[in-house]
Amino acid sequence: MMSHRWATADADWSRWDDSQLIGTIVRSVWQWQLVVAFSSVTVAVVIATLDPALFSDGWFLVGIMAVAALTVVTLVTPWARARPYALTLPIVDIFAIGCLANADHVLGYLWIVPIAWIATYYSSVAIVVALALIVGSQVTRWWLPGTDAAEPLEVIIVLLALGFLGVAMSQGTRRGRAYRRLIRRQSRQVDRAFARATVQERRAIALFDSIGTALAIVDGEGRLERTNAAYRSLYGLSEVDERHPGRAVEYAAYRGDVVPVDQTSLARAGRGERVRNEPLWLYDADGRWRALSLSIRGRTGAEPGTDGVSIIELDDVTVTEMGRRAQRAATSAVSHxxxxxxxxxxxxxxxxxxxxxxxxxxxxxxxxxxxxxxxxxxxxxxxxxNRPVEVGDAFDLTTIATSAVEAFAPAAAAADVELTLDDDGRLQIVGDGFRMRQVVDNLMSNAIKYTPRGGAVHVTLRRDEGRAVLTVRDTGIGIAADDLENVFRPYFRARSATSVGISGTGLGMSIVRTIVEENHGTITLESSLGSGTTATVSLPLEGAAEGGAS
Incomplete structure (x- = not known):
């Protein structure tokens, strides 16, 4: 009963079955017994070498053989199942070292190791019992024949030294265990808090994406921090990298002027502007007009102009606005x-x-x-x-190209592609300005997308015999000669693009040629594998003779 109380006094032993591997128990017992054996045998051999007469001392031989035998027993015993009896090992070691001390009292200092073992894993009761055994072995030297009688002062010194050592190690071990328990408990609390935060974040993201209103969180520099599915779908943003500009273009009015870069919803949100239900038109990636109601709000508790984030809200009111336009058109027709x-x-x-x-x-x-x-x-x-908005029949190609370059500058910088523009001033064209912006956007997007890091995209605008010539030249992967003639065919994709895994539909260039020809222009491509591609668009200037569409 007493042995069981000593063995279960240490809380660490009782928790090892649950919190640590079984092998840890075995290794701990082995390590302590090997330390006892190594220190006892080493010290005893050194002392016996200095005093060879010890090799003939019976107590010395019994002590050495007892330590060796106990070590062998320790290595072959399955301590994973015999753990409650592990206390017998340091107790037996105490008796073995007592035999050595009977041969030479200096060897009694080896009791430090089993005392340290007991103090590390067992209660103060076990330490007291171990000290009592040591004192008993010292006192018995008074009656054993052939041994040096232990002096009372020597017994007291040994008892005090080992007692203080045991108490100090026991207290230190208890504090260490208390700290470990505290750290484990705090670690579990942190893990639970992190798990709850992760679950809550996932729920918040799922809820954010499920909202039908297009939402975007913008930082103080006009960068998107987070968008929901409705916003990404509306602007044609990639779910992998939102830094690349969307394929949609904002307009101030239906078929009107493109919104300047510094007046886009992102730029205004980055400056901390606050807007409520302001009309905005969007020409999306599918070639459809979207009527939107724009609101820009500040973060809760953040004042305008402070370092915080802004939230863009875009309600799609296309159905309502188109219904109103249809109603106005019908009213105008009937009135007329x-x-x-x-x-x-x-x-x-x-x-x-x-x-x-x-x-x-x-x-x-x-x-x-x-x-x-x-x-x-x-x-x-x-x-x-109900008079309809009149669409202008002329536009400045330089203004459109400049606005497109400004819009694609962040994407080029993120891809480590140099983007430059050279122009000859205003190039007034008769035609559909908002659709020509789609042409320029498509050419620049392809040039940046198919140009590796460290490459360059150069946009040039010039006059040439009554025509405006737009050139987009890149240093990208290029197109093979046998693929070049099929680029303008719907759904065709060059092998150089598909081989590098760049996604696409193959419709962009066919749409571009259709728009250019509708504006009485021409488009040509020059390319070779590994040497980049040059796209050239030629349009008649205002006042010049219209060129036939080819």
Missing amino acids: ELRNPLTVIIGHADLLLDDDLTPAQREHAALIDGAAERMLVLIARLLDA
């Missing part, structure tokens, strides 16, 4: 059709008033004329209120 018969009614009423009429007839004709005049005024007001 009503104005012609009303004009006829007013004309004939005026003719009747010029004839000789009875007073009653003149009164009726005047009523008809007055009512028709009022209806004509109402129709004129309806036409003014």
Whole structure:
């Protein structure tokens, strides 16, 4: 019963089955017994070498053989199952060292090792019992024949030294165990907190992506920190790298002017502007117009202009806005059709008033004329209120190219591609400006995408005999000669692009050629594998003779 209490006094032993490998128990017992054996045999042999007479001392031989035998027993015993009996090892070591001390009292200092062993893993009760055994072995020297009698002062010194050592190691071990338990408990708490935070973050991201309103979090420098699925879909952003500009372009009005780079929703959010339900038009990657309601809000608790983040909210009101436009168009059509018969009614009423009429007839004709005049005024007001926005028939190609270069500059910098622009000033073109922006965006996007890091993309604008010439030249992977003639074919992708794993649909260049030809222009490609590609677009300048579409 007493032995069981000593063996379970140390809390670390009782938890090893649950928290550590079984091998740790075995290694611990082995290590301590090997330390006892090595130190005992080494010290005993050294002393016996200095005093060879010890080799003939019975107590000395018994002590050495006892330590050796106990070490062998320790190495072959399955301590994973015999752990409760591990306390017997240092106890037996104490008796073995006692035999050595009977041969030479200096060897009694080896009791330090088993005392340290007991103090590390067992309670103070076990330490007291071990000290009592040591004192007993010292006292017995008074009655054993052939041994030097132990002096009382020597017994007291040994007892005090080993006692202080045992108490100090026991207290240190207990504090160490307490610290380990505290650290383990805190570590488990941190792990649980981290797990909860991870789960909450995943739920927040899932909730963020499930919101139908397009949302984006923008930092103080106008960079996207996080976007939801609706925003990425709206702007055609890549889910892998949101730094690459989207394939959608913001416009101030339907088929109007492109929003300048410093006035885009991202730029305004980066400056800390606050907007509520402001109209914005977007020409998306699929070639569709989107009517949006833009709101820019600040982070909760953050004042405008402070270091924080802004939240962009974009409500898609395309259906409502297109319905209103259709309603206005229908109203205008109906009003226009009503104005012609009303004009006829007013004309004939005026003719009747010029004839000789009875007073009653003149009164009726005047009523008809007055009512028709009022209806004509109402129709004129309806036409003014629902007049459609007129689309300009000319645009500046240099302005479009400059805006596109500014938009793609961050993507080029992120890809380590040098992007430059040279122009000859304004190049006024007669045609569809917003669709030509789509052409320039597509050419520049391809040039950056297919140019390796360290490469360059150079955009040039010049005049050439009454035509505006746009050139986009890159140092990218190039196109093979047998693929070059098929580039403008829908869904065709060059082998040089597919071999490097760059995604694409093969529709971009066919759409580009269609738009260029609709604007009475031409487009050509020059390329070779490994030497880059040069795309050249030629458009007639305003006032020059229109070139036929080829």
